[in-house]
Amino acid sequence: MSKEGSFLVFCMECYRHAKRMSGREVAALFARYGLYDYITEGFESLHTTGVKYIIADIDEYIANRAA
Numbered sequence: 026m027s028k029e030g031s032f033l034v035f036c037m038e039c040y041r042h043a044k045r046m047s048g049r050e051v052a053a054l055f056a057r058y059g060l061y062d063y064i065t066e067g068f069e070s071l072h073t074t075g076v077k078y079i080i081a082d083i084d085e086y087i088a089n090r091a092a
């Protein structure tokens with residue numbers, strides 16, 4: 026698995042845990058809002074941040090896409 030793929034799984038697991046969601050729910054949410062591409066394309070900057078920042082960034086991205 027690529028480093029971007031591993032990081033994507035890490036982000037999904039962190040988000041799942043923080044939001045108390047199932048893996049299936051997180052996968053559906055990430056697919057709905059295009060987060061797979063967002064996270065893998067933003068790997069270079071996102072992987073240097075902490076978990077709290079990643080969760081907040083995902084929430085912000087979803088809010089902007091839902092509006």
